Amino acid sequence: MRYLLSKVQGCQDLKREVDGRINRWSHGAILRSDEADPHLNELDRLRCGIWQDQIERAKYPSLLWQMRNLAVHEFRSQGKGWAISNDNSTPYYHGCMNHQGDFDSWELYIPCEVISDIVQKCSEKMKTEFEQQNRNPYDSFKFGSSWYDD
DSSP states (O other): OHHHHHTSSOOHHHHHHHHHHHHTSOTTOOEEHHHHSOOHHHHGGGOOTTHHHHHHHHSHHHHHHHHHHIIIIISOOSSSOOOOOSOOSSOEEEEEEOTTSOEEEEEEEOOHHHHHHHHHHHHHHHHHHHHHHTOOGGGGSOOSSOSSOO
């Protein structure tokens, strides 16, 4: 959110709120998403013209979509975050240093285990949905040896 807000004009109250929250984080700590990320209702009082767009872009579904796109299309990961925790059950933020050894930025890291858990839960829900509807998902596809649509 801080990065997105730095790229736009306006929303000064929201920028101050985000900066204030981040500035209270302790350097050297690992912050879990439930400790660091505000709930939407906490930001309601700070609405501005571009508020909703920036909030949507900073939410985890959008971040995961960005992460997916970079991994699939560019074979790279997002940001500078990396696995430094023994507990990979949730996304977390950690600080990064620059080459001079000074604090540089807070980075979000989403562990592979979190993504695997999301995929597993989605697969289970899809299976349940198809079973309840008595549908075979393969009926929606045309199978054959051709690589091109006929």
